[in-house]
Amino acid sequence: MATPIIEAEGLGVRFVRNRRRQMRIREMFIHRSNRSPNPGEFWPLRDVNFSVNAGDALGVIGRNGTGKSTLLRLIAGVLIPDEGKITVRGRVAPLLELSAGFSNDLTGRENVHLVGSLHGLSSNFLKKNFDEIVDFAGDQVSSAIDTPVRHYSSGMKVRLGFSVIARLSHPILLVDEVMAVGDAEFRKKCYTTIERLLAEGRSLVLVSHNEADLTRFCNRGLYFEQGKLVTDGTVQDALDAYNSVVRS
Numbered sequence: 001m002a003t004p005i006i007e008a009e010g011l012g013v014r015f016v017r018n019r020r021r022q023m024r025i026r027e028m029f030i031h032r033s034n035r036s037p038n039p040g041e042f043w044p045l046r047d048v049n050f051s052v053n054a055g056d057a058l059g060v061i062g063r064n065g066t067g068k069s070t071l072l073r074l075i076a077g078v079l080i081p082d083e084g085k086i087t088v089r090g091r092v093a094p095l096l097e098l099s100a101g102f103s104n105d106l107t108g109r110e111n112v113h114l115v116g117s118l119h120g121l122s123s124n125f126l127k128k129n130f131d132e133i134v135d136f137a138g139d140q141v142s143s144a145i146d147t148p149v150r151h152y153s154s155g156m157k158v159r160l161g162f163s164v165i166a167r168l169s170h171p172i173l174l175v176d177e178v179m180a181v182g183d184a185e186f187r188k189k190c191y192t193t194i195e196r197l198l199a200e201g202r203s204l205v206l207v208s209h210n211e212a213d214l215t216r217f218c219n220r221g222l223y224f225e226q227g228k229l230v231t232d233g234t235v236q237d238a239l240d241a242y243n244s245v246v247r248s
């Protein structure tokens with residue numbers, strides 16, 4: 001049997017709500033005598049086990065706040081599990097929070113080089129492919145490429161981020177609702193790109209609430225309920241489980 005490209009074993013993450021809130025001294029004494037050591041602590045994901053084989057396209061399905069984005073952040077390596085482990089065999093191209101990687105004071109041009117090199121693209125590659133990357137992002141971005149990105153709309157930033165990340169040759173592609181951000185023309189470009197990457201044999205993990213996108217791209221599905229993996233099967237199995245809950 002082939003070695004999975006992603007493997008989660010007993011995976012769990014613990015968050016604390018209101019972590020930033022300053023406790024008053026009186027509250028600190030009250031909490032000290034409290035049986036719960038961490039008030040507000042909860043597990044957005046716990047005891048999650050699954051594996052993904054190379055070339056699989058996995059849809060991650062569930063209601064809001066059930067831990068889907070948290071799972072992608074664990075796969076991307078930007079979150080460390082508190083329990084169990086996640087093994088990822090291959091580099092990850094994260095099409096997540098695309099505008100968040102940009103430095104607002106830098107121009108679009110400078111950000112292409114910054115974000116590209118942070119993801120391991122060589123400066124030679126970026127120079128050679130710069131025009132194509134910018135063209136892909138569309139006319140609005142092209143004409144503002146020497147303007148600081150603080151003046152870009154959120155859609156413009158996402159387009160430029162997508163253009164750069166889509167250039168990575170990494171075998172694992174993580175996509176979180178990016179297609180929901182853009183207009184119809186951008187969505188079409190996203191679809192074509194994802195189809196091309198899948199045809200090249202990449203693996204996809206897609207978080208989406210859009211049934212048409214999920215069935216278009218995914219052969220497998222995971223359905224989560226309150227941080228627990230309830231269904232691991234075909235994408236249709238996972239959608240059926242989700243629909244039986246939301247429509248009941």
Ligand SMILES: Nc1ncnc2c1ncn2[C@@H]1O[C@H](COP(=O)(O)OP(=O)(O)OP(=O)(O)O)[C@@H](O)[C@H]1O
Pocket residue numbers: 015016017044062063064065066067068069070071
């Ligand atoms: N850094 C954090 N600190 C504390 N709680 C967090 C943090 N990030 C997420 N959460 C909480 O963890 C839970 C899971 O969040 P997550 O973003 O993974 O859900 P989701 O399934 O992706 O939701 P949606 O469909 O709305 O995008 C939610 O209750 C959320 O409020």
